[in-house]
Amino acid sequence: MDFSAKLSAAWAKNDSLLCVGLDPDLDKLPKHLASSTDSLFVFNRAIIDATTDLVCAYKPNSAFYESLGADGVNQLKKTCDYIRENHPHIPILLDAKRGDIGNTNEHYAQFAFDYLGVDAITIAPYMGQEANAAFLARADKGIIVLCRTSNPGAGEFQDLEVDGKKLYQLVAERVSTDWNEHNNCLLVVGATSPTELADVRTLVGDDITFLVPGVGAQGGDVEATVKAGINQQGTGVIINSSRGIIFASDGKDFAEAARKEAESLRDEINKYRN
Amino acid sequence: MDFSAKLSAAWAKNDSLLCVGLDPDLDKLPKHLASSTDSLFVFNRAIIDATTDLVCAYKPNSAFYESLGADGVNQLKKTCDYIRENHPHIPILLDAKRGDIGNTNEHYAQFAFDYLGVDAITIAPYMGQEANAAFLARADKGIIVLCRTSNPGAGEFQDLEVDGKKLYQLVAERVSTDWNEHNNCLLVVGATSPTELADVRTLVGDDITFLVPGVGAQGGDVEATVKAGINQQGTGVIINSSRGIIFASDGKDFAEAARKEAESLRDEINKYRN
Numbered sequence: 001m002d003f004s005a006k007l008s009a010a011w012a013k014n015d016s017l018l019c020v021g022l023d024p025d026l027d028k029l030p031k032h033l034a035s036s037t038d039s040l041f042v043f044n045r046a047i048i049d050a051t052t053d054l055v056c057a058y059k060p061n062s063a064f065y066e067s068l069g070a071d072g073v074n075q076l077k078k079t080c081d082y083i084r085e086n087h088p089h090i091p092i093l094l095d096a097k098r099g100d101i102g103n104t105n106e107h108y109a110q111f112a113f114d115y116l117g118v119d120a121i122t123i124a125p126y127m128g129q130e131a132n133a134a135f136l137a138r139a140d141k142g143i144i145v146l147c148r149t150s151n152p153g154a155g156e157f158q159d160l161e162v163d164g165k166k167l168y169q170l171v172a173e174r175v176s177t178d179w180n181e182h183n184n185c186l187l188v189v190g191a192t193s194p195t196e197l198a199d200v201r202t203l204v205g206d207d208i209t210f211l212v213p214g215v216g217a218q219g220g221d222v223e224a225t226v227k228a229g230i231n232q233q234g235t236g237v238i239i240n241s242s243r244g245i246i247f248a249s250d251g252k253d254f255a256e257a258a259r260k261e262a263e264s265l266r267d268e269i270n271k272y273r274n
Numbered sequence: 275m276d277f278s279a280k281l282s283a284a285w286a287k288n289d290s291l292l293c294v295g296l297d298p299d300l301d302k303l304p305k306h307l308a309s310s311t312d313s314l315f316v317f318n319r320a321i322i323d324a325t326t327d328l329v330c331a332y333k334p335n336s337a338f339y340e341s342l343g344a345d346g347v348n349q350l351k352k353t354c355d356y357i358r359e360n361h362p363h364i365p366i367l368l369d370a371k372r373g374d375i376g377n378t379n380e381h382y383a384q385f386a387f388d389y390l391g392v393d394a395i396t397i398a399p400y401m402g403q404e405a406n407a408a409f410l411a412r413a414d415k416g417i418i419v420l421c422r423t424s425n426p427g428a429g430e431f432q433d434l435e436v437d438g439k440k441l442y443q444l445v446a447e448r449v450s451t452d453w454n455e456h457n458n459c460l461l462v463v464g465a466t467s468p469t470e471l472a473d474v475r476t477l478v479g480d481d482i483t484f485l486v487p488g489v490g491a492q493g494g495d496v497e498a499t500v501k502a503g504i505n506q507q508g509t510g511v512i513i514n515s516s517r518g519i520i521f522a523s524d525g526k527d528f529a530e531a532a533r534k535e536a537e538s539l540r541d542e543i544n545k546y547r548n
Contacts, residue, residue, distance in 0.1 A: 063381035107337035130427025153404025
């Protein structure tokens with residue numbers, strides 16, 4: 001099953017547009033886990049088991065594993081393996097924001113798709129379509145390109161005007177057409193800017209799915225995000241929350257607390273879908 | 275010693291502007307090494323020992339290690355540790371082209387500077403200065419921002435015109451001024467476009483160093499690159515070659531062959547410095 005079909009099935013099965021970001025910052029883990037071996041994986045496993053019927057995807061961010069070096073990367077792999085083996089219907093998005101020249105990207109694609117076995121990866125657009133061919137050629141995988149990001153300073157380059165269009169609009173146009181030969185491209189559009197989210201939806205039509213970070217800890221409004229981002233079918237978005245869910249409690253009830261937050265956010269999102 | 279001082283000392287000590295890219299693609303390693311444990315590290319160690327008096331820097335590209343997963347990352351660390359312990363005067367540039375929101379970049383900075391212990395990292399500009407604060411705050415490290423890259427399709431976004439300037443020119447201006455509060459910013463400008471290289475040198479003046487990939491396998495011309503890129507002091511560039519040097523031979527003489535290529539390229543670069 002390709003990424004798009006797997007995502008659609010997860011949207012439907014769990015009636016959910018919610019993605020949980022697996023960003024297990026060691027400093028924020030529940031105290032009783034922080035010192036154990038494989039603590040990132042043990043933490044993730046509990047979060048995953050507690051939320052698997054509430055989400056349309058999991059999104060581990062590579063940085064939170066890389067900061068622990070080879071051991072962290074090993075725990076990232078264990079996390080991806082665990083999801084694939086125990087919850088095979090939930091797609092895994094690797095948030096890695098990679099982007100290099102062609103033969104180098106081939107190695108990043110191997111890391112994501114062959115070593116970790118994830119279903120999708122985030123990449124950066126700056127080096128262009130030609131550089132990213134190794135990702136785009138993976139027809140069965142989701143290639144999620146940064147378009148308008150959720151950080152406060154996103155506009156520094158993304159909002160620059162080029163022939164009456166903003167750079168992020170041009171990225172949206174190029175990615176949704178030329179880059180999208182295999183119908184495997186998605187866009188990152190942040191929840192912190194619903195105006196830009198609505199704008200990109202209008203630009204690219206209903207067939208491109210958005211990964212939408214920025215609700216929760218980053219301050220994006222759920223109602224505005226859903227209304228601006230969804231397509232005519234009431235889907236077309238993967239709304240991510242990381243810290244707001246996984247660190248809902250730092251006690252022994254952390255997984256239960258995460259479930260509660262995930263359920264509440266899933267339901268709040270659904271309230272605005274129609 | 276901060277990055278800039280370490281680089282200047284290496285330029286002077288080895289009379290070299292040459293950087294060797296440590297991109298040990300498993301498929302291209304000498305056959306007698308390919309199946310051994312830690313083959314990437316064993317390969318790198320031989321290349322390093324054979325070239326340490328000829329280079330101003332080593333640049334491992336993270337992708338070539340990540341594609342082997344946790345084991346590859348471990349070999350990347352061993353490579354960095356080996357250089358630091360045995361050739362401490364040679365700066366290590368981690369080519370990783372990272373770029374995410376603030377708290378995530380903090381983890382990428384930890385990977386590069388605290389876990390691997392490298393002296394500099396390449397980053398992508400698309401998310402802006404604010405997102406990259408965690409890198410830029412490392413005053414003693416080199417922060418090398420993509421400006422005009424060496425790939426054939428680099429111009430897709432980088433050459434777009436914004437108010438009469440190209441996007442890469444705007445990136446060069448912003449990075450060399452606002453981003454450069456700690457005087458720790460460098461720019462990536464490819465050898466495959468000497469016109470853009472000369473243009474960026476004129477724009478940013480003599481104090482910003484360029485990492486220049488693209489000579490050798492990618493086809494950049496050495497004479498044009500040196501003349502377009504160097505500053506008034508005859509330095510200001512780190513000219514990288516990876517495949518052209520490290521895969522000069524796939525026999526047992528690979529390190530010797532790499533030394534020969536490195537020496538020849540170092541000398542050719544020096545011929546055009548004055």
